[in-house]
Amino acid sequence: MVDATLRRARGRIAWSQLVLGAAGFAAFVAAWWLLVHFAVWRFSKLPDPFSVLREWTSRKPEYGISLFAPTYYQDIWASTVRVTIAFLLATALGVPLGILLGWNRIAREFLFPLIELIRPIPPLAWVPLAILMLSGQQEAMIFLTWIAAFFATVLNTMLGVTSIDESYLRAAYCLGSRRWDVLWNVVVPGSLPFIFTGLQIGMGVAWFSLVAGEMIAGEAGLGYLILNSYMELQTTTIVIGMVTLGLVGFLSSALVRWTGRRLMTWQSH
Amino acid sequence: MVETLLSARAGRLEVRDVAKAFETAAGATLVVDRCSFTLEPNMLTVMVGPSGCGKTTLINLIAGYERPTSGEIVLDGRAVSAAGADRLVVFQETALFPWMTVLDNVAFGPLSRGNGTRSGVLLRARSLLDEVGLTGFADRYPNQLSGGMQRRAELARAILNEPAVMLMDEPFRGLDAMTRELMQEHYLRLFEQRLGTNLFVTSELGEALFLGDRLLVMTRKPTQVKRVIEIDLPRPREFHMLTSERFREIYEEALAALYDEGAKSLSQSG
Incomplete structure (x- = not known):
């Protein structure tokens, strides 16, 4: 009852x-x-909202982009692939590095100042180097998408490890845990809430950086679509591109949040 | 069965002339000084003292979280140098891992040391949970439990670990009066069945005398043992003993020693 x-x-x-x-x-x-x-x-x-909606749902769009246009999905797909690769790379590299930095004082003192100097450099400032250093456009854009997400993940993970209550570590040691057990059973689950905060921020900044990258170096993708429509003064398509970015950004963040909740059932009671 | 268990963990712990100083911005502060006492096997030693006198520091030293500035702590002939499974602390705040179920928490020690088969450990963990009245809560997470239930789960976790020395650092602080009495009963019953070396730190004199065999009254900071009082009340302890003549005598004697220290620390700080 x-x-x-x-x-x-x-x-x-x-x-x-x-x-x-x-x-x-x-x-x-x-x-x-x-x-x-x-x-x-x-x-x-x-354009007013209704003409955007009309164009978006039109079978014969005036400017070629609508829910019925295959190129629309090609742009969404191109951007989604880049963000997914960059986000997975940021997670796979950022979480272990963040745990190392939080867990090991020497590693932290060795690397943290360096990270703090590189982190504030905006993704756009990396564009020339990315294009010069990486062989293909695709690689350059994935790098630009990855870099900010990577730093967000590293920093939040590190914060998560250093903010674990000392009493959990002490309890684990007096229950006879070795350092590696403590890492796996206490440090990783204990910092999971912070790690997922970092991943959510990372997903957000990945989309920011991707669009910036695609506007400069892209041949397809939502950022490219928006810039291209701007060149051709197709304002309706610009707005469709923006709304689409909002939607896929929201969905991808929701996916990260949902995964986090599934992994941390212990929190939600 | 009980004898073999006990001989495997003699658990005689000596604190020998220990001092501990902390560096602060204002210079070094001596928190423990020339402190010596022994925790005897199968005895529940209780410790009371003015608040902030350094009791928690002593617990941390015995647990091995911190090292003494001078002196040594010896368990069964071996000097204590780091935290280990032979000395277990039950903290003031709950230290159950919130990301594990109650059962996984209780079984954590033996499982992470590879002590026995998984199914055997889980079986013993479940029967201990029954014993502390948590049947049916094994698969819950700690934050689904009340404060008193969390303390009981923590007791079960401590006991399953079979430490040579149990260190209880004001474990029932912050619980309401009813829950506290219930916890005292649970703890007494567990101790009286299993014995072992126990140190129980509390700020409540009544609780100390109701539980313990021997009382250490500590001085103000830097702390050392001021008085040792044997609590010769019979076991098993019952609540009606709280109103006995003998209890009152011991209480007054302990209170006089404690009051003396309290008054000193008041005049010192004033």
Whole structure:
């Protein structure tokens, strides 16, 4: 009975969340439409939300990009592949390095100052070097997408390890654990919440950097689509590209969050 | 069975002339000084002293988390140099791993040392959970348990590890009065069945005398043993002993020693 009451309360919260979220969305669309319709400032240069929707869902789009155009999916696919590779590389390299930095004082003192100097360099500033040093465009763009995600992952993982409560480590040692057991049974699970925060941030910055990279060096992808439409003054397609970026970015972050929740069932009670 | 278990872990621990100083911004502070006492096997030694006098530091030294500045700590003839499974600490705050189920927590020590088969360890862990009244909670996570249940799970984890010396650092602090009494009962029953060397630090004199065989009254910082009082109440301990004449006598004697130290530390800080 208590369970049913709780479930009902929780259901009510979910409903009000949904309603508020939808209201915020509607308000945004309305404001956009009004600004364009009454040509406030330079909004006359933008398409209104309904013409974007019409173009997006059109079987014969005016500028060639819509839900029914194969090239649209080619662009989404090209970007998704780059982000996925870069994100997996950032995770595979960043998590172990972060754990090493958090766990070993010598490694931390050796590498941390270096990392802190390289980290603030924005991905865009890496573009020339990436193009010069890496053989192909694809590699250069994956590198640009990877670098910021990598640093976000390393730093959050390190923070996770160093913020583990000392009493867990002490408890493990007096229960007879060796250093490697402690690493595997205490340090890794204990820093998992921070690691997943880092991965979520990493996923976000991967999309940022990817679009910047594609605008400079790309031949396909959502960033390239947006820039190309800008060159040809196809504003409707620009907005379609932006909305699509928002959607895939949201979905990929949701996927990371969902994976984290699956791995950390112990947190959510 | 019990004899063989006990002989395998004699557990006589001597603190010999130990001092511990900490470096702070204001210079070195001496927290423990010329401190000596012995924890005897199969005896529950209780320790009380003014708050902040250095009891937790002593626990950390015995556990091997910290090294004495001078003096030595000897367990069954061997000097203590690091943390190990022969000395187990139950902390003030719960140290159950939140990412493991209660059962995995309790079985963690023997499993990570490879001590016995997995199924055997889990079987013993389950029966210990039964013993502390946590039947049916084995597969829950610690944050699904109440404070008192977490403490009981921690007791079970400590006992399954069969340490030579159990170090209890104010383990029931922060629990409400009812839960605390229940925990004292659980702990007493576990001790009286298994014995072993136990050191129980508390700030509650009544709790100390109800549980212990021997009371160490500590001085203010830098701490050392001020008085040793034998608590010659019969075992098993029962709550009605709290109102006995003998309990009152011991209580007054201990209180006088403790009050003396408290007054000194008050006049010192004032």
